[in-house]
Amino acid sequence: MENTKKIHPADRIATLPKYVFAQLAELKQEAIERGVDVIDISIGNPDGATPRPVVDMATKAIQDPANHGYPNFRGKIELRQAIADWMKKRYNVEIDPRNEVQTLIGEKEGLANIALAYTNPGDINIIPDPYYPVLCRGTLIAGGNPYFVQLKEENKFLIDLSDIPSDVAKKAKMFFINYPNNPTGAIAPKSFLEDVVQFCKEYGILLVSDLAYGEVCFGDYRPYSIFNIDGAKDIAMEFHSFTKTFNMAGWRCGFAIGKEEFINNLYAMKSNMDYGTSTIVQDACIEALNMPMCHVQGIMDIYHGRREVMARGFTELGFYAPRSDATMYFWIKIPSKFKSSMEFTKYVLDKTGVIVTPGSAFGSLSDDHFRVSLVQPNYRIEEVFKRFKEAGIRYE
Ligand SMILES: Cc1ncc(COP(=O)(O)O)c(C=O)c1O
Structure with a gap:
């Protein structure tokens, strides 16, 4: 039957x-x-080629049988060291490569997994609107409730913290921010980041800063890392992507940084779900971070x-x-x-x-x-x- x-x-x-x-x-x-004859100016998929030294390194890495097995879950230590050096060179931020870095299969994956690592069903996470989709979808997948704060043009698309009622703040588990911002193009002054860090400390909220556009800046402008803000390390994590910085959208690589406890919880999710970033891609990433900035x-x-x-x-x-x-x-x-x-x-x-x-x-x-x-x-x-x-x- x-x-x-x-x-x-x-x-x-x-x-x-x-x-x-x-x-x-x-x-x-x-x-x-x-x-x-379609002209696609929708998705932020870089049209340029990945820089030659990175492609050459990957070509070399793929020949090496040592790279054909499962990768190291956290990312090879040489890559984590290159990430720590990059954070020092570009942002003057000190990161312990052993305990404070997790490599990602693209930043999008990490942003989804950090929401899963910290959100119980029914938990409230504060999310700006408009938002890059995964900043909200991770919360939904985890069964959490997004609390949207509108980014208003009259406030230069910065979150107005007074729009978050204190009963929401008291209950909130995570707070996602993304500056330089997709889609508005807004940038965050240091004073704004200081206020957000202070807010998250006051209410005991995990601050997740998405710095996908850390290098996509013009003229004299340079974005801040959240770790340029005093005390941020206690409550914040920062997520980075190779996609826009190095024209590497298709390679799927990024990294998360933050204190050991936060990184360990992200690692707990990931190590049960995936095997990490391909070692061939990791070698290419090391080259990307170390090649001349030109x-x-x-x-x-x-x-x-x-x-x-x-x-x-x-x-x-x-x-x-x-x-x-x-x-x-x-x-x-x-x-x-x-x-x-x-x-x-x-x-x-x-x-x-x-x-x-x-x-x-x-x-x-x-x-x-x-x-x-x-x-x-x-x-x-x-x-x-x-x-x-x-x-x-x-x-x-
Ligand atoms: C704000 C923001 N965060 C994260 C990502 C994801 O980057 P990745 O390609 O590393 O997954 C993007 C990609 O467009 C983005 O715009």
């Missing part, structure tokens, strides 16, 4: 919002199949040049598109005739073949914005604006 019992996935699958970037990928594929500067100079073209193009069409000192993004209001950011996104794709990211990808409070990334060469960015003009797309 055939069993008719239906096999249901866990409730968390039903409650997880659809990943908007996956939806965009489907829309893109459909357009390509229709023969559209390689990183070259990548950032390209974004800097594109930022001008993007800012001019949108401004000419009536959009308010201020240049940010960091990140590869512009966060722009949709024209008022559109009811939602997804409606605007679909309209733009249909009329011009250009893909932007709807604000709704970053939270329910952001449906009146869209985000564009500096991931196309200048001539393609110029083409975006030519098509917008032809299609009559402007801010009104």
